[in-house]
Amino acid sequence: MDKQAQLKAFRNGIAQFVTFNDTEWEVFTQYLSFSSLSKKEHFAVEGKVCDYMCFITRGAVRYYHIKDGQEITGYFSFENEWMSAYKSFLKRTHNTNYIQALEETALVMISYQNLQQMLNHPLLALKMERFGRLIAEYYICCYEDRVTAFITQTPEERYIILEKTAKDIFQRIPQHFIANFLGITPVSLSRIRKRTLLQ
Amino acid sequence: MDKQAQLKAFRNGIAQFVTFNDTEWEVFTQYLSFSSLSKKEHFAVEGKVCDYMCFITRGAVRYYHIKDGQEITGYFSFENEWMSAYKSFLKRTHNTNYIQALEETALVMISYQNLQQMLNHPLLALKMERFGRLIAEYYICCYEDRVTAFITQTPEERYIILEKTAKDIFQRIPQHFIANFLGITPVSLSRIRKRTLLQ
DNA sequence: CAAAATCCTTATCTTTTGTTAACGTTTTCA
DNA sequence: TGAAAACGTTAACAAAAGATAAGGATTTTG
Numbered sequence: 235m236d237k238q239a240q241l242k243a244f245r246n247g248i249a250q251f252v253t254f255n256d257t258e259w260e261v262f263t264q265y266l267s268f269s270s271l272s273k274k275e276h277f278a279v280e281g282k283v284c285d286y287m288c289f290i291t292r293g294a295v296r297y298y299h300i301k302d303g304q305e306i307t308g309y310f311s312f313e314n315e316w317m318s319a320y321k322s323f324l325k326r327t328h329n330t331n332y333i334q335a336l337e338e339t340a341l342v343m344i345s346y347q348n349l350q351q352m353l354n355h356p357l358l359a360l361k362m363e364r365f366g367r368l369i370a371e372y373y374i375c376c377y378e379d380r381v382t383a384f385i386t387q388t389p390e391e392r393y394i395i396l397e398k399t400a401k402d403i404f405q406r407i408p409q410h411f412i413a414n415f416l417g418i419t420p421v422s423l424s425r426i427r428k429r430t431l432l433q
Numbered sequence: 434m435d436k437q438a439q440l441k442a443f444r445n446g447i448a449q450f451v452t453f454n455d456t457e458w459e460v461f462t463q464y465l466s467f468s469s470l471s472k473k474e475h476f477a478v479e480g481k482v483c484d485y486m487c488f489i490t491r492g493a494v495r496y497y498h499i500k501d502g503q504e505i506t507g508y509f510s511f512e513n514e515w516m517s518a519y520k521s522f523l524k525r526t527h528n529t530n531y532i533q534a535l536e537e538t539a540l541v542m543i544s545y546q547n548l549q550q551m552l553n554h555p556l557l558a559l560k561m562e563r564f565g566r567l568i569a570e571y572y573i574c575c576y577e578d579r580v581t582a583f584i585t586q587t588p589e590e591r592y593i594i595l596e597k598t599a600k601d602i603f604q605r606i607p608q609h610f611i612a613n614f615l616g617i618t619p620v621s622l623s624r625i626r627k628r629t630l631l632q
Numbered sequence: 633c634a635a636a637a638t639c640c641t642t643a644t645c646t647t648t649t650g651t652t653a654a655c656g657t658t659t660t661c662a
Numbered sequence: 663t664g665a666a667a668a669c670g671t672t673a674a675c676a677a678a679a680g681a682t683a684a685g686g687a688t689t690t691t692g
Contacts, residue, residue: 299581299584299585301585306584306585308580308581308584308585309580320570320573320574320577321573321574321577321578324570324573324574325574330581331581359559360558360559360562363559363562363563363566364562364566366566366570367562367563367565367566367569370566370569370570370572370573371519371523371565371569373569373573373576374519374520374523374569374572374573374576375519375520375523375524377572377573377576377577377579377580378519378520378576379520380576380580381507381508381576381579381580381583382498382507382529382530384580384583384616385498385505385507385613385614385616386498386500386505386507388650388678389678389679390678408638408639408640409639409640410638410639410640414584415584417583417584418679418680419679419680419681420639420640420641421640421641421642421679421680421681421682422678422679422680423640424640424641424642425641425642425678425679426678427641428641428642587648587680588648588649589648607668607669607670608669608670609668609669609670617649617650618649618650618651619669619670619671620649620650620651620652620670620671620672621648621649621650622670623670623671623672624648624649624671624672625648626670626671627671627672
């Protein structure tokens, strides 16, 4: 995919939050950069400060923590979604988790520095504040649902809903990562799948 | 507490995100309103659209869902914290949970309508966008930690950490609500407490 | 292509949690 | 103040999940 196609996908993606006229877009795109990750390459590692927020134009990544030497996958992002170690990016603190490409992945990136410059750019400031607000609000809603699921649902219920609403991720993501995402062990997910098949 | 004292606490609270000069503050405060909740009174109920975001100047509330006829408490907010059914407030959708006062509670409120007016007010727009962005980012970080806790920690570990970092809530909140918050049943929390005492 | 690594399932055993009910204490409120 | 409601603990049993290991299939990779 060439840069023009990536930019098009990106403009489409950001339009969910804010739209630019052609003049603004011209300026805005000067602050963007491009990158790619090969499979298993890390975008973020524990202990560093995350300097970019990204839009994924192709591929998939997983977010994971290491606890007692074990990797625990907490989330995934796919093409046409955003990716960042937000807490580290926003607060400029050391990252506490890892982000790793699960497939060959292509990115459009905004650096923290460039974001600050845009927030001070007279032509872009208001829209960038709004973009920052709306994307943060978007994620709040996602998180709210996710916490609610942990509070109100059993692992089995969470699995059944995931299987209904995002069947495709089982074709795309190793099952033991999905188990972590559901808050259980891979062995337990295997049992749940067997159980729910029989019913 | 009179309105002046509440406003002072509020100004202090919002200063975490954005500061107003006296002229701006003058205008800003015209968009605020005040309210209070008696113990057990609801601020938000399932099925309605939440029209306010609030700053709690006194008291405490709990957020809960009803599942299979049972109340499940997912979160608490206390004085000098913000409170809203954010997802409903932001998206203008029907609320899926309840917010109820646990104590006599006093609030400073911003209605959705007034917030929109401020976002269009030349003197306030940029700061309100920024406020919206920063408070949303603040909550993202909280949620990120909360999800990570569910993914990486056992209920017992979550209890021990809560006991260390927020011991006072055990003096203030009924234990069976805290159990829900930790993702377990009241009976299970009682067992965990016994277990961890003996060790 | 062949060895190594990864992955899912299954089995066994242990630990933890859920469910229900009972009991005593404390709190609420008419 | 006195009855009712709310609350925390405990017990007993059932259900679910964690830990560990083994086995077979698939995928990766030198």
